[in-house]
Amino acid sequence: MPEDLPHETPKQQRVLITGTAGFIGFHLARLLLDEGFQVCGYDGMTDYYDVNLKRRRHQTLMQHAGFSATEAMLEDGDRLWEVAEAFRPDVIVHLAAQAGVRYSLEQPRAYIDSNIIGTFNVMEAARKLGVDHLLMASTSSVYGANEEMPFTETEKADTQLTIYAATKKANESMAHSYAHLWNIPTTMFRFFTVYGSWGRPDLALFKFVDAIIDGNPIDIYNHGDMYRDFTHVGDLVRAIRLLIDVPPVRPASKDEIEEGDSLSPVAPYRVVNIGNSDKVSLLAFIEAIEAELGIEAIRNYMPMQMGDVQATWADASLLQRLTGYRPQTDFRDGIANFVTWFRNYYQK
Template identity: 75%
Template sequence: MRRVLVTGTAGFIGFHLARLLLSQGFQVHGYDGMTDYYDVALKRRRHQMLMQSPAFSATEDLLENHERLMQVATEFQPEVIVHLAAQAGVRYSLENPRSYVESNVVGTFNVMEAARELEVNHLLMASTSSIYGANENMPFAEVDKADTQLTIYAATKKANEAMGHSYAHLWNLPTTMFRFFTVYGTWGRPDLAYFKFTDAILNDRPIDIYNNGEMFRDFTCVDDLVRGIHLLIDTVPMRPDSRVDIPAGDSLSPVAPYRIVNIGNSEKVRLMDFIEAIEDAVGKKAIRNYMPMQMGDVPATWADTSLLQELTGYKPQTDIRTGMKQFVDWYREYYQIPA
């Protein structure tokens, strides 16, 4: 049974990935700090569900605790590490930037140290579409220059990519960074827009729609996202001395076993169309409060996922109406709201 250490398993994406890996016969050890950025009860419920599998075990501690992380990793001896834990939230980074540096930079460094010392077969780490920042050429491709981040959250993730490349080069550590695009789905985070919109519509509260609704996002269903991560586990970047050339469009580093991969739905969706999908799933219209663009936000994101498809043969394709119907059904069940 293959062993995978996953950070952030009580979180939205980490929970879904752990559940998928367990269903595929992996042994998973989760590592999560259970911070109170949002409802800890939701995090604990996710872990309780994972604990129903005998192949799952977990540690509750912060990634900043290097000694504890090394102890856990050394005892578990993972073949693969998937690093998802982070201080998330673009808007919260305006209020508490220090937490992003401590968690996303120091915590990620500790994960990389563990991967180096244990000489894992593959280190996979989460990045974000926010990396593309002020880029205007779309769809965003992994080989595009991305040096204009607009928030400290995006800047810490850009730092993670640079740190990951240096470790891949220095220690010959196969590393894949995957950039997420606006993830939504069941067991989601209450701070995310679609979650807040659903709650507000059901309770007859207005929803804030920024930039007067003139925004586009590459909305990605979490089930599609974690399937992409699962497939990338065995897509190990080749070392420089074992390859002839790098195909056009491949972000593989010329000097390290390191690659960046977008995981998105490869579709630019109007925010208003997404809101309409939520309204249809709920069965009620939203009270709309149109607002100007918020500081640090971008008007559009759109992923070029041709590299993911080339590497794995997989293309995410859950449409927003199907995905939001699944979420609203889960929301009603979890919060015991009758249809």
């Protein structure tokens, strides 16, 4: 559905979102609530980063009459099922995960517990309930060592470089099997370097702004020779909102699948990139932060970090074909928006 068309919610759709106290889950829940959806949130409130920030997000969502939330771990399959069965969602959007490429080098087991076992529990709930659409977060990190850019959903992605990326690729395979076996319409979306207000403290933009304001040095990996497809969180959740209305349908034959579509020939399953389709250099990103703050950063140039990739860049043409929409926020505007939020929230 193109962005400029009205969204119809004739029976007040019910959406279960995992990770509503998280960065992306918070923004998606707020968007859906503003559009009249009934939203049930589920979040483990882990201490991977500041729990107070997570609680403030949930407190903001609680201002909406249509929002309810449960604090529990995804690994607790019985509790997740209890919540899902009581709420009876039409749609499940699974965003909760143990995030962070670098943290996966230190605590790999956390990724197995949350991203494998937790995701299995979500898929089981979707199967038992027979939801209209299951949407789950993947990542551009699954492209791993692939070098042909921009990345397209139809190319093979078998060279993951971290356990985080490996668990997300495993999620894609798990979801495909469930879509095939149980006919669950499933969309996996691959995110590309998401940033914006209410962002995670471990993300580059947050760390850079915080350090520059305080006069501390910032670490710049691969000596600055890095490129990312920076995607504003507002654009990202708008894309997810539109994808909710486009559940995949199992094709009768391979001939029905259009060129460039990642739709599975044997399941109602599709992978979709959500990115800005704009490869931006890390140094240009830092310069934009400096310009917005009016402060020059103290730069600490570092070698490439283990498991990292030199560049990411999304082909978002499939997203546009399906929804009529593609992310387009200029990174300079997105940085300005984040700095305004950061200064207000932290009084800096």
